[in-house]
Amino acid sequence: MIEIYKTDLENRLIQIEESVYMDEGFDPKDCWINLTNPSDKEVALIAKISGVEDDVLKTPLDDEERSRVELEDDYTMVLVDIPVIEEGTEDNYSYFTIPLGAVIKKDLFITVSLKDTAITRDFIRNRVKGFATYKKTRFLFQILNNIASKYLAYLKQIDKASQRIQNELHKSTKNKELIQMLDLENSLVYFSTSLTGNDAVITRLLQNKANVNNILKSYPDDTDLLEDVAIDTKQAMEMCSIYRDILSGTMDAYASVISNNLNIVMKVLTSITLIISIPTLIASLFGMNTWVPGEGSPWGFVGVLGSSALVSFILSLYLKKKKLL
Numbered sequence: 001m002i003e004i005y006k007t008d009l010e011n012r013l014i015q016i017e018e019s020v021y022m023d024e025g026f027d028p029k030d031c032w033i034n035l036t037n038p039s040d041k042e043v044a045l046i047a048k049i050s051g052v053e054d055d056v057l058k059t060p061l062d063d064e065e066r067s068r069v070e071l072e073d074d075y076t077m078v079l080v081d082i083p084v085i086e087e088g089t090e091d092n093y094s095y096f097t098i099p100l101g102a103v104i105k106k107d108l109f110i111t112v113s114l115k116d117t118a119i120t121r122d123f124i125r126n127r128v129k130g131f132a133t134y135k136k137t138r139f140l141f142q143i144l145n146n147i148a149s150k151y152l153a154y155l156k157q158i159d160k161a162s163q164r165i166q167n168e169l170h171k172s173t174k175n176k177e178l179i180q181m182l183d184l185e186n187s188l189v190y191f192s193t194s195l196t197g198n199d200a201v202i203t204r205l206l207q208n209k210a211n212v213n214n215i216l217k218s219y220p221d222d223t224d225l226l227e228d229v230a231i232d233t234k235q236a237m238e239m240c241s242i243y244r245d246i247l248s249g250t251m252d253a254y255a256s257v258i259s260n261n262l263n264i265v266m267k268v269l270t271s272i273t274l275i276i277s278i279p280t281l282i283a284s285l286f287g288m289n290t291w292v293p294g295e296g297s298p299w300g301f302v303g304v305l306g307s308s309a310l311v312s313f314i315l316s317l318y319l320k321k322k323k324l325l
Helices: 040-050 054-061 118-124 136-171 175-207 220-286 300-321
Strands: 002-007 013-015 031-036 068-071 076-087 093-105 108-113
Touching: 002 040, 031 040, 031 118, 040 054, 040 108, 054 076, 054 093, 054 108, 068 175, 076 136, 076 175, 093 136, 093 175, 108 118, 108 136, 118 136, 136 175, 136 220, 175 220, 220 300
Parallel strands: 031 108
Antiparallel strands: 002 013, 002 031, 068 076, 076 093, 093 108
């Protein structure tokens, strides 16, 4: 999908119609081109309009690409990982990360991603203050700031989900809750890896904040924004590490509880089996086709029942005293 936007003289975001950018004479100066899971035909069209190679535009479409900054003569590409949330079943959500590429030229800004995410939607819906397509440096730093904010927000959601699942586990230990906690732990692993890569990109941009390849011209306000992004990213990394440790420790604790509960059940069942085996043994002995005490006496059957009950009662008291029942 191709979306092209441009900020007009009144600082309003205007979407360029398809009939306009399909025209041979279309000038993309100061435009923002947003590509979402584009086809080869769409990539070829934008490559023709922007002058950026097809392979460069397709780089963020590989979900295994690592975060980095590439400096070329006529453009700069910043590749970072962004958090994505998908709604599952029964109010459960899954979290993962995908690459987002920003290709910046002197008069053009291009974003490429596999999915339509809240990161770019916030700009399209005018939820970001001070946004303008012609302010390319600020636009890039605003994207990075929005990414860091989303990581922090999703980490808080993961923590709340973890607390909810733990409360459910207190009532009833089921595989479903444990699987949900495992999914959350996997999400934190994705977040931790992606945040580490993003932090390296932000550090690289801070080191080159005076002038990145003569394309991203830095201004004092923009530099302050990037420093705030670096702080938020560090905070997200620390939160992710803390939540991972807590979740890992919680899962280990519940695994031990489940194992202990199973041992208790097996211990009780073994004790009950032992108690039941005593009457069975006595009945088996008196049921043999040989002479036995009490044979022919009307009180013989009562004696067998009484002795069985007495031995079973004594054995129950013994097992209870040893805390085996």
